[in-house]
Amino acid sequence: MTRLITLALALLLLSSPALAVTPIVADISNYRIDIDSGFNGTRIFLFGARNDSGDVVIVVRGPSKDYIVRKKEQIMGIWVNRSRMKFFDVPDFYAVASSKKLEDIMQTGAFNHLRIGQDNLFTPPSDPKQLIAFNEFSDAFLHYQHERKLYKQDPEPVSFMGETLFKTVIEFPDDIPPGNYTAEIYLLSGGQVVGMQSTPIHVVKSGLDAFLYMWAHSYPTLYGLAAVLMALTIGWFAGRIFEKI
Amino acid sequence: MNVYLPIAEMSVNIFVLLGLGTITGILSGMFGVGGGFLMTPLLIFMGVPPTVSVSTVANQIIASSVSGFLAHWRRDNVDFKMGWFLLIGGLIGSTLGVELFRWLKQLGYIDLIISVVYVVFLGTIGGMMALESVRTIMKIPRKSSHIDRPKLAQRLPFKVEFPKSKLHISAIMPIAIGIFVGGMVSLMGIGGGFFLVPAMIYLLGMPTGVVIGTSLFQIIFITANVTLLQAISTQTVDIMLAFLLLTGSVVGAQLGSKLGAKLPGEYLRALLAALALGVALKLGFGLFTPPSDIYSVGVVE
Numbered sequence: 001m002t003r004l005i006t007l008a009l010a011l012l013l014l015s016s017p018a019l020a021v022t023p024i025v026a027d028i029s030n031y032r033i034d035i036d037s038g039f040n041g042t043r044i045f046l047f048g049a050r051n052d053s054g055d056v057v058i059v060v061r062g063p064s065k066d067y068i069v070r071k072k073e074q075i076m077g078i079w080v081n082r083s084r085m086k087f088f089d090v091p092d093f094y095a096v097a098s099s100k101k102l103e104d105i106m107q108t109g110a111f112n113h114l115r116i117g118q119d120n121l122f123t124p125p126s127d128p129k130q131l132i133a134f135n136e137f138s139d140a141f142l143h144y145q146h147e148r149k150l151y152k153q154d155p156e157p158v159s160f161m162g163e164t165l166f167k168t169v170i171e172f173p174d175d176i177p178p179g180n181y182t183a184e185i186y187l188l189s190g191g192q193v194v195g196m197q198s199t200p201i202h203v204v205k206s207g208l209d210a211f212l213y214m215w216a217h218s219y220p221t222l223y224g225l226a227a228v229l230m231a232l233t234i235g236w237f238a239g240r241i242f243e244k245i
Numbered sequence: 246m247n248v249y250l251p252i253a254e255m256s257v258n259i260f261v262l263l264g265l266g267t268i269t270g271i272l273s274g275m276f277g278v279g280g281g282f283l284m285t286p287l288l289i290f291m292g293v294p295p296t297v298s299v300s301t302v303a304n305q306i307i308a309s310s311v312s313g314f315l316a317h318w319r320r321d322n323v324d325f326k327m328g329w330f331l332l333i334g335g336l337i338g339s340t341l342g343v344e345l346f347r348w349l350k351q352l353g354y355i356d357l358i359i360s361v362v363y364v365v366f367l368g369t370i371g372g373m374m375a376l377e378s379v380r381t382i383m384k385i386p387r388k389s390s391h392i393d394r395p396k397l398a399q400r401l402p403f404k405v406e407f408p409k410s411k412l413h414i415s416a417i418m419p420i421a422i423g424i425f426v427g428g429m430v431s432l433m434g435i436g437g438g439f440f441l442v443p444a445m446i447y448l449l450g451m452p453t454g455v456v457i458g459t460s461l462f463q464i465i466f467i468t469a470n471v472t473l474l475q476a477i478s479t480q481t482v483d484i485m486l487a488f489l490l491l492t493g494s495v496v497g498a499q500l501g502s503k504l505g506a507k508l509p510g511e512y513l514r515a516l517l518a519a520l521a522l523g524v525a526l527k528l529g530f531g532l533f534t535p536p537s538d539i540y541s542v543g544v545v546e
Binding site: 037065066067068069070071072073077078079080081084086137140141143144145175208209210212213216217220221223224225226227228230231232234235236238239240242243 | 248249250251252254256304305306307308309310311312313314315316319353354357361465469472473474475476477478480482484485487488491492495496498499532533534535536538539540541542543544545
């Protein structure tokens with residue numbers, strides 16, 4: 001079924017006049033992901049057409065945050081968080097799919113600039129002495145994100161149907177952070193980016209727990225008062241009810 | 246049936262939480278303590294973040310303290326004047342405690358400190374209680390048969406009359422005790438009855454009849470203060486988790502008080518001591534066992 005839809009949509013794209021001028025056109029099956037209490041992860045279908053020969057690289061990024069990675073060491077037998085390193089402006093979701101292995105498509109330098117590939121997400125320290133620690137902590141961060149399935153490199157390669165049409169699937173696990181995501185589709189030829197398109201994906205929490213989460217963070221005083229009031233009321237009622245039994 | 250906890254950001258079986266609330270409720274009804282010392286570590290063992298456990302259990306304890314307090318108030322077992330003095334200290338201590346909590350959380354030490362504080366205090370009090378109850382059960386006579394009137398509370402200045410407890414002691418003592426216990430409430434996610442009750446008997450010399458009612462009176466305010474401040478400064482109060490836990494615990498507490506009436510006091514205390522020591526040991530081992538991953542990742546706030 002999904003194959004059919006893709007094919008139909010891809011044909012639609014092909015017939016659109018835009019293709020005549022743009023080297024790459026793409027679209028996704030879903031612009032919005034709703035996280036409710038029954039959310040169990042989802043997948044998004046991405047498809048498009050290229051008007052030029054070349055390799056296709058697709059990058060889906062979540063909202064950026066500043067992260068701190070801590071390392072535990074043993075002090076007098078007790079495991080304590082000791083050394084730490086901060087990484088600024090790192091996406092909390094990151095998935096890359098490509099028609100070939102990234103290193104076969106382009107020199108790392110150019111990818112670095114576009115922040116394509118998970119090794120290009122961090123700015124290495126200028127001081128070479130810190131490089132060993134930097135590598136250790138950034139590897140630990142990537143490992144952590146891979147464990148949680150929030151980072152993926154070559155999740156499912158971009159596959160072609162004929163010369164022009166391509167498609168891929170991006171998987172989203174059940175604990176994806178909410179926010180504005182982007183899907184970037186690049187067409188590369190001879191180590192150069194010849195076409196690029198960017199599409200937003202909105203990941204939104206919904207339902208009661210989303211409301212509580214939003215409330216706790218946006219109106220913390222009111223939330224705290226409500227929590228206190230709830231406990232007081234239930235405690236008082238329980239006292240009254242059991243007094244009569 | 247699973248329920249998603251919005252602040253803990255995890256999905257937990259609803260009956261596990263109700264059951265946990267009921268069991269700690271039974272214990273609190275039996276022993277007259279809040280049960281936080283058991284609830285918080287059990288939540289941590291279940292995988293709820295320690296910060297969320299501590300703040301949410303404070304919220305839950307409000308409910309059990311209110312229903313307990315009402316029962317003691319009806320029997321006129323509350324020394325309100327003493328309660329107010331303890332409360333002044335308690336509000337100061339818990340406010341400072343939440344600040345300390347926030348600071349330690351930022352530094353990345355909070356999980357460790359929660360465990361260490363638990364091991365030290367639960368281990369000490371549990372150990373003392375175990376010795377005492379074993380002595381009573383084995384009928385080993387105590388070295389001194391009479392309890393000395395607490396000397397420090399008599400000697401310090403600013404003496405105040407407490408007619409209900411028939412005491413004339415320095416106001417500094419209850420305030421100081423309040424500050425200490427308030428700090429512990431913020432750091433450990435307990436009501437503080439565990440510390441407060443022995444302190445009121447041995448340090449203030451209060452008659453045992455009014456001790457529980459008075460401690461519950463001030464615990465209501467302290468846990469309410471901690472809940473509010475944690476909600477504001479660390480956003481770690483999970484209202485959904487608190488609701489499920491306290492639903493179980495208010496029911497359990499009633500069952501517990503009926504069960505408790507059937508068991509002799511020294512056996513109850515021995516049981517409570519064994520529980521406290523068990524939790525302290527489990528947390529203590531956790532400090533020394535190598536973690537599954539030595540790296541941890543957090544968001545910079």
